[in-house]
Amino acid sequence: MAEHDEILDEEMQHMFLQTEGTKILNADVFMKPVHILQRIAPITVIEGESVEHTLKIMLEKKIGCMLVTKNGKLSGIVTEGDFTRRFLSMKRDAAAVKVEEIMSKKLTTLDENDSIAFCLNAMVIGGFRHIPLTNSENVPVAVISVKDIMNYIVDFFPEEILNLPPTPMHTTFEREGA
Numbered sequence: 001m002a003e004h005d006e007i008l009d010e011e012m013q014h015m016f017l018q019t020e021g022t023k024i025l026n027a028d029v030f031m032k033p034v035h036i037l038q039r040i041a042p043i044t045v046i047e048g049e050s051v052e053h054t055l056k057i058m059l060e061k062k063i064g065c066m067l068v069t070k071n072g073k074l075s076g077i078v079t080e081g082d083f084t085r086r087f088l089s090m091k092r093d094a095a096a097v098k099v100e101e102i103m104s105k106k107l108t109t110l111d112e113n114d115s116i117a118f119c120l121n122a123m124v125i126g127g128f129r130h131i132p133l134t135n136s137e138n139v140p141v142a143v144i145s146v147k148d149i150m151n152y153i154v155d156f157f158p159e160e161i162l163n164l165p166p167t168p169m170h171t172t173f174e175r176e177g178a
Helices: 003-019 051-061 080-090 116-126 146-154 158-162
Strands: 044-046 065-070 073-079 130-134 140-145
Touching: 044 051, 051 065, 051 080, 065 140, 073 080, 073 130, 116 130, 116 146, 140 146, 146 158
Parallel strands: 044 065
Antiparallel strands: 065 073, 130 140
């Protein structure tokens, strides 16, 4: 182990020893309703819109998914993965393909009062990064993302996470994945 790595390791151990017992991230924290999270307002597109139009909005807004509606009700979700797995394999013009041809129709949705733990469970089991929140009429009210949950967890340890040494223990020089 390099001297630099040993210093970082000692700093990390010291940091966790200082905070041990002072902050608790227990099950109660995750039993709170998802509506307390800073969540993404639903950005929607209606069925019949083109993949080109949908992708353009996602790129402009820098978002990883859009909810698809029909008559104001949630009918699907289109994600970055849908573009890469479904649309690109079609080898068709994006202006000619309708969003409902590539969207995920089988959805897991939550209510604003469902717990953060339930949301995390659904994300892990389903392999989702986004889960729509809908009201009792199936109208989209928000989108919960993994990032929203991570920000919530980080808020419990701002000093410990935001004051980490400037050099990560493992450095990747090229960004991998999304």
